[in-house]
Amino acid sequence: xxxxxxxxxxxxxxxxxxxxxxxxxxxxxxxxxxxxxxxxxxxxxxxxxxxxxxxxxxxxxxxxxxxxxxxxxxxxxxxxxxxxxxxxxxxxx
Numbered sequence: 572x573x574x575x576x577x578x579x580x581x582x583x584x585x586x587x588x589x590x591x592x593x594x595x596x597x598x599x600x601x602x603x604x605x606x607x608x609x610x611x612x613x614x615x616x617x618x619x620x621x622x623x624x625x626x627x628x629x630x631x632x633x634x635x636x637x638x639x640x641x642x643x644x645x646x647x648x649x650x651x652x653x654x655x656x657x658x659x660x661x662x663x664x
Contacts, residue, residue, distance in 0.1 A: 574604045583611045590615045595660070597653050599624035602633035609637065609646035620646045623656040 574582065586594070586608065594612050599605050599622035609620040620642075624630040630650040637646045649656040 573600060574607060579607050583607065586611045586617075587615050590617065592616075592618050594620050595657070596620070596622045599633045599648060600629055602636040605633055605646055605648070606636060606640045606642065609642045610640070613645050621649060621656075621660065622646065623649050623651075623653050625650070625652055 591612060594608060594617065596604060596608065602622070605620065605622040609622075612620045622633060624633060627650050630648050633648050637643055637648065649659070
């Protein structure tokens with residue numbers, strides 16, 4: 572997902588207000604939103620941020636940027652079709 576400054580501010584304020592424990596993004600593209608939200612969710616007390624990306628090339632970019640941003644302990648990138656990744660998340664608890 573590509574998030575600009577205005578939408579990003581709205582969404583990070585919403586994250587701070589709702590305080591999600593887990594957040595899941597469908598489609599990571601190049602990681603802008605994974606970094607923004609992956610930083611915001613733990614600040615709000617959350618436990619994990621997942622970005623589901625079907626394209627392995629985009630997922631590799633996102634993983635590199637997550638490492639550079641220092642968010643590896645919190646953000647997980649799952650590669651594959653969203654229904655498969657969601658099923659894995661559901662069955663793993």
